[in-house]
Structure formats: structure tokens, C-alpha cells
Amino acid sequence: MFALSPGCPALPVSVLRDERTVMSWPVANSHCDRRKALPCPLLQRMDKALQHLGSCVCILDAILSLPLLELSARLQEGSLSPRTVLYTYLEKALEVTQQTNCLRHFIPECEEQLQEIERRMEKGLLYGIPVSIKDHIGHKGHLATCGLMQCLDTVMEEDSVLVKVLKRQGAIPFAMTNVPQSLFSYECSNPIFGQTLHPLDPRRSPGGSSGGEGALIAGGGSILGMGSDMGGSIRLPSSFCGLCGLKPTCGCLLLSHAVPCALGPMARDVDSLALCMKALLCQEMFQLDPSVPPIPFNEEVYSSSTPLRVGYYDTDSYFPLPPCMRRAVKETRSALQAAGHQVSTTTPCPSPQGATLRSLRKGKQLLWCDPILLSSLSTGNIVDPILKPLVNSCKMPRLVKKLLALLLKPLVSACPSGQEQELPGVTPVYRSQFISQWQELQLDVVLCPVLGPAFATGYPRKLLGAISSTMLYNVLNFPAGVVPVSSVTEADEEELKLYKGCCDDPWDRALKQVWEMAVSGAVGMPVVVQCVALPWQEELCLRFMKEVETLSRGRRVP
Incomplete structure (x- = not known):
């Protein structure tokens, strides 16, 4: 080399x-x-x-x-x-x-x-x-x-x-x-x-x-x-x-x-x-x-100007994101309301924490059961340092994984996660429930946060669970897009120091240090929000994104 x-x-x-x-x-x-x-x-x-x-x-x-x-x-x-x-x-x-x-x-x-x-x-x-x-x-x-x-x-x-x-x-x-x-x-x-x-x-x-x-x-x-x-x-x-x-x-x-x-x-x-x-x-x-x-x-x-009925949440209660990302969602919600759109604080997810956790776990199961992936990384290949922890955990015997799960369970027991069985039918059932509740609330679209701002190099591998904000809509198979709306401020940096996670357990306290190192010093970096629509409604998702983009002009990084 x-x-x-x-x-x-x-x-x-x-x-x-x-x-x-x-x-x-x-x-x-x-x-x-x-x-x-x-x-x-x-x-x-x-x-x-x-x-x-x-x-x-x-x-x-x-x-x-x-x-x-x-x-x-x-x-x-x-x-x-x-x-x-x-x-x-x-x-x-x-x-x-x-x-x-x-x-x-x-x-x-x-x-x-x-x-x-x-x-x-x-x-x-x-x-x-x-x-x-x-x-x-x-x-x-x-x-x-x-x-x-x-x-x-x-x-x-x-x-x-x-x-x-x-x-x-x-x-x-x-x-x-x-x-x-x-x-x-x-x-x-x-x-x-x-x-x-x-x-x-x-x-x-x-x-x-x-x-x-x-x-x-x-x-x-x-x-x-x-x-x-x-x-x-x-x-x-x-x-x-x-x-x-x-x-x-x-x-x-x-x-x-x-x-x-x-x-x-x-x-x-x-x-x-x-x-x-x-x-x-x-x-x-x-x-x-x-x-x-x-x-x-x-x-x-896409070109319609009819007011939208917007669902909204600023955390999935599983992996709380940095303050700037939640602030961006709240500011966007206020701008949408001022523009005449109807924003509902009720989301189509009755227990976001359990649902997102199940979705994330199901997503990981899908990814790491991919035989092409596992064989490609373990056979005749130089494994990038970024992936070594994941590959090593994949190679662990099943018995060792179960023992580790038992040892680690007390560290996260403070967080109720609902029903967590990993059965093949969990994702289809949850997807059906999610769509039904979306329709009962008569929502057009949903506004929610996404992971950011840009991490320091080396830290994405230490915060794998943070992709819950995006993984949810891969598992549900909903169209989703992101739009820049703001940038990181000094106030965001100060608030980052107060991060407690969602459970304030040993895991969250360890996580706080990693978060600070991953995203601190990001003043001026872009901040975005996530826009979601029901399956096959790409035009509506884009129309919502366009509305958010228009309302955010003047607040985002050029």
C-alpha cells in the first residue's frame, strides 16, 4: 500500500x-x-x-x-x-x-x-x-x-x-x-x-x-x-x-x-x-x-397549492437526535401553520419507541441476513476499518450473542420498548397499522427529523442505531425526502451539552459523550428535515418538500 x-x-x-x-x-x-x-x-x-x-x-x-x-x-x-x-x-x-x-x-x-x-x-x-x-x-x-x-x-x-x-x-x-x-x-x-x-x-x-x-x-x-x-x-x-x-x-x-x-x-x-x-x-x-x-x-x-394536513413529530423516542435537528422540525412546523397548512401533533405511530425499535431491528435483520453481503466481506476481502466491528459481531456464534444480550439487558431495561418479538409478520402488521392510523387521522404527509448534522469522521460507526429516523421508512416502504431548512447555531451547541437521551440510563449517559464528539463544532453546517408520504405518492412527497423549501428560504445555508 x-x-x-x-x-x-x-x-x-x-x-x-x-x-x-x-x-x-x-x-x-x-x-x-x-x-x-x-x-x-x-x-x-x-x-x-x-x-x-x-x-x-x-x-x-x-x-x-x-x-x-x-x-x-x-x-x-x-x-x-x-x-x-x-x-x-x-x-x-x-x-x-x-x-x-x-x-x-x-x-x-x-x-x-x-x-x-x-x-x-x-x-x-x-x-x-x-x-x-x-x-x-x-x-x-x-x-x-x-x-x-x-x-x-x-x-x-x-x-x-x-x-x-x-x-x-x-x-x-x-x-x-x-x-x-x-x-x-x-x-x-x-x-x-x-x-x-x-x-x-x-x-x-x-x-x-x-x-x-x-x-x-x-x-x-x-x-x-x-x-x-x-x-x-x-x-x-x-x-x-x-x-x-x-x-x-x-x-x-x-x-x-x-x-x-x-x-x-x-x-x-x-x-x-x-x-x-x-x-x-x-x-x-x-x-x-x-x-x-x-x-x-x-x-x-406536484404543482398543487391546496393546503396540506401534516402529521408531525420531533423524536421517535428511541434515538433522540441533536437539538438542532429537533429545532428545525419545530420551526418548520410553525412556518407551515403560519402558511395555512393544518399541522397535527398526533402521529400515525401509537408508540413510536417500540415501533421504531422493531423496525430498526427488522431492518438490521434483513441487512445482515443478506448472504451476498456476509460472503463478500468474509471471503478474500480486505475489510474496511469502518465495517470491522459489524463484521466481527456478525461472525460471533449465536450462543455468544444470546449471552451478550442477557448481560446487556439490564443496561437498557429502563426503556419500555413494547412488543419486540422478531417474527416475519411483525413488519407487515405494523405497516398495515401505520397506514390505517395515517388514514384515520386524514393526513396527507408527515414532517419529522432526520439524522444530522454532519458527523466528524469515524463517528458514524459508533452511532449505528441513530439511523432509526430513516430506517423506519425503508421498512415501511414509504417515499421520504429531506430538505435543508437551517444551519447549526451557537445556541444549538450549548443545548447539546444538556443532552440526556430518552431514558437517562447508563447507555444514554455513555451515548452523550459520543454525540458531543460526533457533532460538536458544527456551527454553520446544514440542518434538514424529513418529509414523508404514503406509498406511491412521490409527487405529494415532493410537493410537500417544495413547500418546506419555499418557507425555509432565508434560514438555511446557501
Whole structure:
């Protein structure tokens, strides 16, 4: 192994096989000067194409500052060329990955896609839009590694359905982004491509598992990215990085996996997510993947201005979040009420603590019973330090686990958790009850907290249970998205010192110290809220997110 500076990958170029001609890995070093080391023909052509704009930095900055809807409009009308936009984002993405190591590699075939859409008479909804995609989303001729050594020899023979539809709509996939090993972590590090850092603070994590996407978009190197979410993997990096992200109902944009996995967009604003969903929910998607319900995007629902009936809670009573995250929910609730929406403090969850605990445990059971995951981490693979505690606990004999459970039970006995049996029918029964109560309360949507702000690197692995705020809606399979609404204040930092948890037992007292180290010193970092709707109501979820986004202007970090 080479000794590389923070943000650089862990392995030398020689192990990357087919990827090695795409991007010379020393470029990931934040101390490199891009113009002194252009590693591949794609970047050399990019540099040449941008030379005529080099004296007009304002033109490049103007392109990067355009919201997706405006950029799309200019591309459609022809006042901006797809070529100029692509090379502008390639330039910026390279700059961002030099600082954060967020890219796995650039996609050279983006030039072929560029030429194809320039020849094509029909312009799709995403015509000329550069799009970044997460490591494991299949692109023909490239790896889908998940940060695993044994995947370095497996090249995708064809584009995934998602990539095919993106290309058909005129989008240009131009980069693949880094992920944590095996995807089952909300930090972002693996032994092959190294650790990704936060673009606003290199001492912090961008979240995971779509952490590379979060860092790239937040750093300005991509305007639209595609991630995936099995326990919060879109929403957590969006929260940490101050982005908008949507986890659709699993099956709306399908990715086959042993664990239900929802593909979804990440971007700087809600309109970008809506445009992406509108583009993807098209006839070609339904034909290529018949398992996706043939339901086009409902623009009428998204554009509606009818007042909403909103359910609300600021804690699930299982894993209390930092004060800034609860404050954000309360402030958003007040803003919604002032805007004429009806906010109910009654939630569709009669005992949030027990329900969330059951959901979290069921989610963990699903994840760690995945034979692909267990075999990939235990057979012929270098395990990333982030995952070693989980892998070791997985390998423990069942008898040892039962004994540990008996020993640890007194430490958490103060917290009633309701019925905790882990039977196969628990999740379907609870989901049915949750939906019934939602409907009895006549709710349209629910406002609730999400994990954040961005943790210091190394701490996500110490707070695994904190994903209860997102995992609940993976187990229920509800569409859920996050929206930035505020930023951490000095008052939040002071209140963090008073954290007691929900039970004030030995576990909570130990947890308090970890919380303080994980999130203290985050003044100015983004703070987000979570918006939820019933299954298959992505447009309503996005409409609610848009309302929250509009009402929060002036309070959030630019």
C-alpha cells in the first residue's frame, strides 16, 4: 500500500485494472495541480475545450450557478451547448474530487453520449444535463465495485435500466462516485478508493452510502446525481451535505437486491428532483422494467397549492437526535401553520419507541441476513476499518450473542420498548397499522427529523442505531425526502451539552459523550428535515418538500 494523504485512495493504480486508464489516482490528491497532470484523453480534451473559456471564468461560474430547471431551459432553447456544460462540470468535478476524493472515476463514454444527443432530433427532458451516478449503478464497460476487492474483475456488460432511461432522456452520465465498502455504512470509505471527505469541512463525513454523490453535488461538481437508499443512504448524505434527496417507494425505480433498495435523485433543490422523477417515470422505463408500475409523474399533484394536513413529530423516542435537528422540525412546523397548512401533533405511530425499535431491528435483520453481503466481506476481502466491528459481531456464534444480550439487558431495561418479538409478520402488521392510523387521522404527509448534522469522521460507526429516523421508512416502504431548512447555531451547541437521551440510563449517559464528539463544532453546517408520504405518492412527497423549501428560504445555508 502507498502512504497517501487524506482523501486519497488506499490502493495503487495497478490494482484497478480496467479503471486505470480512466483517471490516474494521484489526481485525487488535494495537493495535485490538475493542469500539471492530466491523466487521460478525456480530461486532456476537456482541458483543451475549456481553454477558449479560460479567460472568461465568469461564463463557467454562471453555468455552475444555474439551477437545474434554468440550465435545462437554456439547453433546450440552444442558448447553451451540451458540450460547454459537460466540460464545465467535468472541470468542476475534478476540482471537487481533488479536495474530497468523491469520484471513483470519470466516464469516458460521456463524449459518445454527447455526440449522440447532438445528432438526435428529439430532445429528452434531461437533454444535455451532466449526471453523476453511484458506484454500484451499472454502466456498460465499467465496474460496479461496492468497494469490494472481488468486484474489480467484473465489468458490466450493459447499462442498467436507470442509465438507459437517463441516456434516452438526453442526460449525460459523466462520473461514478465513491461509496463505503458493501454500501452498509453511513460513512464513506473503502480499501480500494479510500475515504471521501465533506466538501464544507474535511474533518467531517459526507454521509453514506451515497457519500460520493453528496460530496460531489454539495461541492458544485454535479447538478444531479443518482443514489440508492436501503436505510437512509440517500437521505443521510443529503442531510450531512445540505442537499435535497428523495427515496421513492421501493419498486418505483427498481434495483434488484436481496434487501429492498430504492434508487432516487439527489440535487440542490426540490424542482431538480421533480424534473428527474418526471423524466424517469416514462414509457421506456415501464417497457425496460415491467416490475415498475406504469404510472407517469403527476404534475398536477406536484404543482398543487391546496393546503396540506401534516402529521408531525420531533423524536421517535428511541434515538433522540441533536437539538438542532429537533429545532428545525419545530420551526418548520410553525412556518407551515403560519402558511395555512393544518399541522397535527398526533402521529400515525401509537408508540413510536417500540415501533421504531422493531423496525430498526427488522431492518438490521434483513441487512445482515443478506448472504451476498456476509460472503463478500468474509471471503478474500480486505475489510474496511469502518465495517470491522459489524463484521466481527456478525461472525460471533449465536450462543455468544444470546449471552451478550442477557448481560446487556439490564443496561437498557429502563426503556419500555413494547412488543419486540422478531417474527416475519411483525413488519407487515405494523405497516398495515401505520397506514390505517395515517388514514384515520386524514393526513396527507408527515414532517419529522432526520439524522444530522454532519458527523466528524469515524463517528458514524459508533452511532449505528441513530439511523432509526430513516430506517423506519425503508421498512415501511414509504417515499421520504429531506430538505435543508437551517444551519447549526451557537445556541444549538450549548443545548447539546444538556443532552440526556430518552431514558437517562447508563447507555444514554455513555451515548452523550459520543454525540458531543460526533457533532460538536458544527456551527454553520446544514440542518434538514424529513418529509414523508404514503406509498406511491412521490409527487405529494415532493410537493410537500417544495413547500418546506419555499418557507425555509432565508434560514438555511446557501
